[in-house]
Amino acid sequence: MTVLSFFLFTIKFTHEELKKGITVTLIGKIIVDTCLIFLNGTNNLFLIKFFMFFHIAFTQIILSSVYPLIMSISKDDVSYTKKSFIESLFNKLGFLLVALFLGRNLFSFEFDYNTSLILTALVSFFALLVLFSIKNNESADSNTRFDRKKAAAYFNKNKVL
Secondary structure, three states, X not given: OHHHHHHHHHHHOOHHHHHHHHHHHHHHHHHHHHHHHHHOOOOOHHHHHHHHHHHHHHHHHXXXXXXXXXXXXXXXXXXXXXXXXXXXXXXXXXXXXXXXXOOOEEOOEEOOHHHHHHHHHHHHHHHHHHHHHOXXXXXXXXXXXXXXXXXXXXXXXXXXX
16 A cells, blocks of 8 residues: 555655645644544544554555655655665664553653554654645746656666666
């Protein structure tokens, strides 16, 4: 699903459309995370599973749309490397912190599922602020849509790809 989303975002959407889509998705993710925070500890498993589906879907959409957004701003390998490094670092760091602290008390504060959701909602909120701070500095030429015929010819010529 991520590959299909990435393909769709790269082909169909301009920078502004992609930015609006990510903004809506981030707001949706914050709302879903907030609903999950309030549902934690209840016996309403249907709603929890329902919102978890959207939580996972929104996360995957956001992760798969970051690369096309970066490429519409800065078309170099350094940006992609930084994005990959930051994504990998925080992914591993998040797993490590959850593994170390989940279910434990630290300074009379219990790290549980709600704590993870609150941190996720906060990070999503900060991502939304960063997204609002991105200025549209692309030229009129780069705002044009993806040319499928050029891409097909390129991939037909370079069989290794």
